[in-house]
Amino acid sequence: MTRLTMLKEVLKSLFSKPSTEPLAEVEKGVFSPYSRGCPVLIPEKCTGCSLCAMNCPSNAITMKIVGEKNVGGKTLPVRRPEFNYFKCIYCGLCAQVCQFNAIEMRRDLVILRPRSKC
């Protein structure tokens, strides 16, 4: 009986897939299908309220002045969030606190490349 069980185990181990997963898929920077993904700004929707920058747990968002706008005769700076993807913990809080849905969490981007300039 024990030998039979053993033989069964051996045969199962011989023909089954290895339980480890290839590292190559991780290196490609592909997100898990369930992960939150990577925050990307949709500039048209953004109003520059900086709610995302205030709430970011890892201070990965800085508000950058990208231009000027005219409101009632006054010139005011236009601010847009800039993400530091090395500081980012990919928690998706910025996308959730944004009132205008201006931050999209995308899973199809390759961002985990250490040497490239993001």
Added chain:
Amino acid sequence: MGRSRIEDKAYTEPHSIVEVASKTLSSYPHLVSVTAVHDEKEKSIELIYTFSDFRGALKNISTRIPEDKKTLPSIASVAPAASIYEQEVSELFGVAFDGNPFTGKRVLLPDCFPNDVHPLLRNVKQEDLEKVVAGCMLGEPQIYVTGSSRYSAESVILLPFGPYHPALKEPERFILVLEGETIVDVIPKIGHVHRGIEKIAEGRTFLQDLFLVERICGICSFIHSWTFTLAVEELLNVKPSKKAEYLRTMIAELERIHSHVLWIGLLGYWTGFESMFMWIWRLREKIMSLLDLLTGNRVHKSFIAFGGVRRDVTDEKLNTVAKTIAEFEKDYKKLIDEIMSYEPLVERIKGIGMYNAEHAIRLGAVGPMIRATGIPYDIRKVEPYGAYDEIDFNVVTGKGGDVFNVTMVRIKEVLESINIIRQCIEKMPRNENPVPKTLVIGVVKEGEAVARTEAPRGELFYYVKAANSRNPHRVKIRTPTLANILLAADMLKGYTLSDVPVIITSIDPCFSCMDRALVVDKNHNSVFFVDFNKLRKENKRIR
């Protein structure tokens, strides 16, 4: 439950604290924590001693000492568990406790840290602390040998275990006092990964802190954020929806399975049974992918929010969980049967590191360590939080403390957790939205709250004080390992050096390599370092 706002504190004078504490201990035998809060306006430090009984009742005793005269008597004589909590307060706030056995030693902060800087005082700025830490150079590690005449042998050997060892995953140091091969005393030195999270938390908003406290531990990350959330929800008077409670419970139980299974694997690793380590860890992958499926992350889940959870879970995903859990249970039972019928392993862990219930209570042990002695002290049962009050489960207890019983408690708790998860999926209300409308909470009104939960390693305690601001005024965290460390040090006494890995593993911390030994010669009353080469020569000479 599981959380409460502190409203009825029993005030007492600092000089009578020992008397009051010993009276309280007769009805509340478990000391949960000693919390210090600095009040810069009143120029005083408040000390809150939290006691608990084994049925879930909490009692807070508070005392105030002025900023310029920070001394009060230690309660370590009546509650030995207090010694390490008081030492923590003493190093971080500069409060001197008369009669604490650790007085004059450094347990938490590095040896090179200046004596006059007390990091958790409100007037010490975080930027200044960074400079202090950057300027402090680690010299020769100091080993405190106080009163070597305590030991009866002619000469004892001090063997530093730690902080780094290839067999261990975390740095921690135990100085073992050996007489021959038998351990007679153990001096713990913790704090090698002290990151000052309590200080950092004071400078961030409540919402940012939620992600910070999650990073305290990589294994029980969810339970930390849950406990913090419970305390803050108590301050905000917010109640999460039923579905959110069930989802939180389910994730916490999955985390308990993953933590216990990881530990059982490591037990195999440290007892020299490496195939057990690999088998068990392969099973654990199933749970990890479930956590990935439900929360989006394997380790730091970032799943919880004040007043709910951050993402909804579909019925489809719940069905996958039910299916995978059933598969896991089958494999797990089969594997555990095989492992526990392997006699060399059982013989190796049976009767090692024995302790009794009374001892465990005195030293403030929590979690599986105290349950192994037969005391059914489980916060999930005595003070139900989340959905635990609607779920039917048993508290697993053992028949007397030793490594074998602790192992059996953890093994059975995994099965109990599977049962809880199954009930969670059955009873979960399906048509509710567990995600709160807004995640941002803004200013929190003044108040103090405590929360307790049952983390995989034992009772986890949080104290949060808000003072009408966006940032917390004080966050105090008492982790289960700190509560168990005195028991671990005590369990080692009387056993041989070869049992050290197994006994220390039984609570979950680490030991490390001996690069040199320190010899205390009682006759000459001198202390000297011996390096490895000298030791080898000495060894040859004796031969």
